[in-house]
Amino acid sequence: MTPIIEFKNYTFKYRSQSEPTLREIDLTVNPGEKVLIVGPSGSGKSTLVHCINGMVPFSYPGESSGTLTVGGKDPAKTGIFGMSKIVGTVLQDTDGQFIGLTVAEDVAFALENDCVEQEEMFRAVDEVAEVVDIKALLGNAPTELSGGQKQRVSMAGVLVDDVDILLFDEPLANLDPATGKRAIDLIDRICRERDKTVIIIEHRLEDALYRDVDRIVVIGDGRVVADMTPDELLASDILIQEGIREPLYVTALKHAGCQVAAKDHPQHIETMNLEPYQEKVRDWFEKVSLPEIQGEEKPALEVLDLDFSYITGKPILSDIHFRINKGEMLAIVGKNGAGKSTLSNLICGFIHPDHGKILLNGSDIADKSI
Numbered sequence: 101m102t103p104i105i106e107f108k109n110y111t112f113k114y115r116s117q118s119e120p121t122l123r124e125i126d127l128t129v130n131p132g133e134k135v136l137i138v139g140p141s142g143s144g145k146s147t148l149v150h151c152i153n154g155m156v157p158f159s160y161p162g163e164s165s166g167t168l169t170v171g172g173k174d175p176a177k178t179g180i181f182g183m184s185k186i187v188g189t190v191l192q193d194t195d196g197q198f199i200g201l202t203v204a205e206d207v208a209f210a211l212e213n214d215c216v217e218q219e220e221m222f223r224a225v226d227e228v229a230e231v232v233d234i235k236a237l238l239g240n241a242p243t244e245l246s247g248g249q250k251q252r253v254s255m256a257g258v259l260v261d262d263v264d265i266l267l268f269d270e271p272l273a274n275l276d277p278a279t280g281k282r283a284i285d286l287i288d289r290i291c292r293e294r295d296k297t298v299i300i301i302e303h304r305l306e307d308a309l310y311r312d313v314d315r316i317v318v319i320g321d322g323r324v325v326a327d328m329t330p331d332e333l334l335a336s337d338i339l340i341q342e343g344i345r346e347p348l349y350v351t352a353l354k355h356a357g358c359q360v361a362a363k364d365h366p367q368h369i370e371t372m373n374l375e376p377y378q379e380k381v382r383d384w385f386e387k388v389s390l391p392e393i394q395g396e397e398k399p400a401l402e403v404l405d406l407d408f409s410y411i412t413g414k415p416i417l418s419d420i421h422f423r424i425n426k427g428e429m430l431a432i433v434g435k436n437g438a439g440k441s442t443l444s445n446l447i448c449g450f451i452h453p454d455h456g457k458i459l460l461n462g463s464d465i466a467d468k469s470i
């Protein structure tokens with residue numbers, strides 16, 4: 101089988117840097133494969149994406165050696181527009197991709213550039229809207245949508261051009277876990293039903309593995325550190341060595357003294373063979389002693405009966421009431437749009453509540469400057 105993406109001894113150095121970001125990359129991806137690329141911040145994984153979609157060297161100039169072919173073409177010679185016919189990229193910041201005033205206009209943008217007849221354009225937009233489940237949103241402004249909806253609109257925008265390769269650059273970064281699962285499920289369905297080659301760049305490994313991938317490529321310090329199946333990778337210590345968080349259940353098993361084996365298929369906790377690990381985990385659970393809770397019963401921060409709305413009559417936060425004591429560590433969780441960031445902005449004093457108080461060490465912050 102002829103690879104659809106092939107790096108051979110490929111090195112790239114940005115013009116503004118003294119050292120290469122990518123070093124001697126050897127990597128092949130075959131048509132129809134679904135590959136997950138992981139690595140710590142600064143490892144070079146986003147640069148790898150920019151090389152595939154033609155952003156390097158046109159938007160990000162620099163020097164390269166070795167060879168790279170994508171769909172049988174050299175991106176450095178084909179150009180960004182030429183590569184856009186082969187590779188569709190869904191960015192982490194979906195807002196940066198929106199062009200149209202409505203969802204339908206945005207999805208149709210690539211077709212308008214190609215001077216597609218209106219009747220054919222309407223048909224194509226309807227078809228991809230059906231695939232990614234945004235038909236009810238076609239008349240909305242993209243800025244009005246939730247994070248998950250914006251991502252589906254971005255997917256539609258690249259699918260409408262019928263590209264062969266779909267690149268997802270940290271698709272879960274701004275999504276809550278439930279919405280993230282739906283996004284991974286949709287990517288998987290598109291890969292299977294439309295026979296696309298899919299490359300996913302992601303930090304959140306456990307969430308990205310919600311659906312099967314063929315391989316995981318680990319990038320570290322600009323090099324390919326590992327290229328193996330998920331089961332093989334999770335049974336190794338490579339992720340820990342590279343500073344990448346393992347799935348929580350794998351960490352828990354190792355913490356209990358278990359040696360995770362690839363033959364037990366650890367890619368998914370739901371289908372993993374857990375029988376060989378049960379006795380060790382049970383023994384550890386019965387013997388472990390929990391640390392004593394530290395912290396004074398002295399409030400550091402109090403939020404009292406807080407209400408806030410950006411638009412009158414549409415409350416974002418209602419009757420929020422809690423206390424954090426000195427020495428405590430607290431997590432604020434909630435789905436996209438729940439009001440977590442708004443609450444953080446209120447505590448920082450960037451915005452002011454409609455009703456209620458915020459006390460810092462017993463003093464109202466209302467009169468304090470930022």
